[in-house]
Amino acid sequence: MKIVIIGGGAGGLSTASNIRKLDKEAKITVITRDENIAYSPCAIPYVLSGQVDQFQDIIMHQPEDYLERDIKIITRAEVFEVSNTENTLKYRLLESDSDSSQELDYDYLVIATGGAPFTPPIEGTGLEGVFKIRTIGDGETIKKWAKRSQKVVVVGAGLIGLEMAYGLKKMGLDVTVNEMLPQIVPRSLDPSMARIVQKYLESLGIKVILGRAMEKITGQTQVEGVVYEDEVLSANMIIMATGVRPETKLAKMAGCELGRWAVKVNEQMQTSVPNIYAVGDCVEVTDAITGQPTQSPLGSTAVRQAKIAARNIVGKTSNFKPVLNAMVSKIGELEFGSVGLTESTAVHNGLEVICGKSRALTKARYYPGAKRIDVLMVCDLKGRIVGCQIIAKERVAERVDTMALAIAKNVTCQELASTEFSYAPPVSMVIDPIILAAENACEKLKNSQH
Amino acid sequence: MKIVIIGGGAGGLSTASNIRKLDKEAKITVITRDENIAYSPCAIPYVLSGQVDQFQDIIMHQPEDYLERDIKIITRAEVFEVSNTENTLKYRLLESDSDSSQELDYDYLVIATGGAPFTPPIEGTGLEGVFKIRTIGDGETIKKWAKRSQKVVVVGAGLIGLEMAYGLKKMGLDVTVNEMLPQIVPRSLDPSMARIVQKYLESLGIKVILGRAMEKITGQTQVEGVVYEDEVLSANMIIMATGVRPETKLAKMAGCELGRWAVKVNEQMQTSVPNIYAVGDCVEVTDAITGQPTQSPLGSTAVRQAKIAARNIVGKTSNFKPVLNAMVSKIGELEFGSVGLTESTAVHNGLEVICGKSRALTKARYYPGAKRIDVLMVCDLKGRIVGCQIIAKERVAERVDTMALAIAKNVTCQELASTEFSYAPPVSMVIDPIILAAENACEKLKNSQH
Incomplete structure (x- = not known):
């Protein structure tokens, strides 16, 4: 064969x-x-x-x-x-x-x-200093160019855009991320969660420009800047992270x-x-x-x-199942992940949903080094969980996996709220932040039914 | 009311x-x-x-x-x-x-x-320097006594026993853990997994004596030692971690x-x-x-x-469901957890089982700081997962929770092997160690059916 x-x-x-x-x-x-x-x-x-x-x-x-x-x-x-x-x-x-x-x-x-990589049809994308990212070759070229650059604009605030922004910031560049939509990570995070990630990026000195599309990239042979309706940003480097x-x-x-x-x-x-x-x-x-x-x-x-x-x-039967797009990213110290639908996507698909939320800690309150953790759980009006977003400086990925399994198995927030989780002070809270979000979802469901 | x-x-x-x-x-x-x-x-x-x-x-x-x-x-x-x-x-x-x-x-x-705390009926448990652990008062007394002791024998190698052994080792004592059964953590880990934890304890300088029950504790008013059939260990402190x-x-x-x-x-x-x-x-x-x-x-x-x-x-109906005893512990850097039945307990309960195993990493192979992770998944002969044990220096607790949900929802190893997990190089492998263990369980099931 x-x-x-x-x-x-x-x-x-x-x-x-x-x-x-x-x-x-x-x-x-x-x-x-x-x-x-x-x-x-x-x-x-x-x-x-x-x-x-x-x-x-x-x-x-x-x-x-x-x-x-x-x-x-x-x-x-x-x-x-x-x-x-x-x-x-x-x-x-x-x-x-x-x-x-x-x-x-x-x-x-x-x-x-x-x-x-998709490049939007605007003027100047062919100039030297405008990069896409797909291959190691692209990475090597960007690294070389970055070493002699000061200001970079990353266009697109999806995962790759943000991860590149962080990498270039760590290389010492002045970094601005520009997203056309009014929030970062629009595919995977709802606005309230996106703001947490944005604040973290800003705390690292990365500038974030939202809700504005650039009109063109200027320069003779090399990039000199990007032009908005009412502003010009100088830049000697542009990363086009505008999707694939x-x-x-x-x-x-x-x-x-x-x-x-x-x-x-x-x-x-x-x-x-x-x-x-x-x-x-x-x-x-x-x-x-x-x-x-x-x-x-x-x-x-x-x-x-x-x-x-x-x-x-080879002649064995196996089926690929529908996806929940479980994803996770780590930028600097911050991990964030998402699985299933965001509230926005759910609404866009005609679903009526409520969001259970929790803000808690990754360890027992008294245990040194406990980090803040935020959970947003999207449920339909029967309580079926259709999506979940999690942000913290540790232990996000596996919680996303737990939620991926919960969603795949049609678990409701009512059921999840009474689910058994493991506990030890150095690694978790006695009531897991996921459970707290499920409990909050249950309350909101009850209120929505009155 | x-x-x-x-x-x-x-x-x-x-x-x-x-x-x-x-x-x-x-x-x-x-x-x-x-x-x-x-x-x-x-x-x-x-x-x-x-x-x-x-x-x-x-x-x-x-x-x-x-x-x-x-x-x-x-x-x-x-x-x-x-x-x-x-x-x-x-x-x-x-x-x-x-x-x-x-x-x-x-x-x-x-x-x-x-x-x-249960104290076994042996001679000498009433001597000064013999402690149980249940309250903060017990903890305070132990800490004071430990400060002027050199050698301690911890009796019982369950979670509390091991955690106490580590605490006392960190205080500078010469620590021996004695377990009557032939392995540590007998309730939650199977022998092959228990050995990983035991090796870690030994690497920290904690001595482990297995498969021997002490016959009595010696001393006039204060503890002087413990007596075995063929050996006497001197000790100025005994922790009875012999269950509750x-x-x-x-x-x-x-x-x-x-x-x-x-x-x-x-x-x-x-x-x-x-x-x-x-x-x-x-x-x-x-x-x-x-x-x-x-x-x-x-x-x-x-x-x-x-x-x-x-x-x-207060008049609302709610039911407590049967338990899987999801547990996790962290001793020093090592996290270990377990949920459902061990292979031993399953067999003891008349179940025929196979064990899927994986040894992998907690991050992408090339990402600095990736830690070894071991998974043991117990499945019945139809593939239904009935238990899981996980050991690594990070990210164990949430994986135990994922498995708790999997077991609660009657997920089989076949189903889990094709389940969606999140991935990013700094936080996971592209195929999660849990999936690898599920795949290994599927193979063993196939072999057991021939």
């Missing part, structure tokens, strides 16, 4: 590894445009901040490591033609001078082409049906072309709460999808 | 506070033998270790704080008679010279008498039915006497997996029971 995988990120390589675990004989080839494989793009900001020493550290494997498991990796290669009638594809090496293209045939094709769009070109060329956001797949991660599968940022998934198609551009999602795709390709 | 509560620990005082929240008029009186109230007995070892400054810090409230909420607290008072026909009780003040007893009548009585027995005397006197282990209560925390409720370490509860009566001597359990008792007393 010949399997060709396009894409050397988490989705592509996990698919390769998972197939190999299940099938020792399959011929597996991975083609990627990148020169590096098996690295963690979400770790790029941590190299800038110095929390991780160097870019080399975030590369988990080299092509040779895969060769040992009989997985062939072709780097710096671009696929430019896919034929689903012939079951062949053509690629060319990006560094090669000659135009000699090469051909591969496959029994199964896996499209794991990920996403490409699924790379669907090859899937389309291969005849795979596209959905509302990206490549359409069934629960087996199979596209509309039976022997073509797709995983990772280039596919769309189903939202577990709304039932609507959505995106889940997370490494953890890609890895889970890869496992499902691999199992189905 | 007159409510009298016997016991000033977590169970008794939480019941008082919860009743007050629901009923502004009720006359609430709490009687306790202790001179302090509202403190965290599980924090006593942390004062010895110096992690918490002083005993005063672990007292959360003074009697006056309760008086402000119109809850009357009578300290250093012993109830010596309860009449369930008259609905009255008699108590005397322990410090009073005169023998004048006082009487109180009640509409509802709440028994929250907790447990008393429910204090059921008053309940019995009041005519409440006792169960196998302690006071019997229904789901409303009501005893066999309709207007007498009981909460905390003095009651027995139902094990969620086996359906058998069991004990749950945990502060978190007492607090949850108090809420249920309070609601039922």
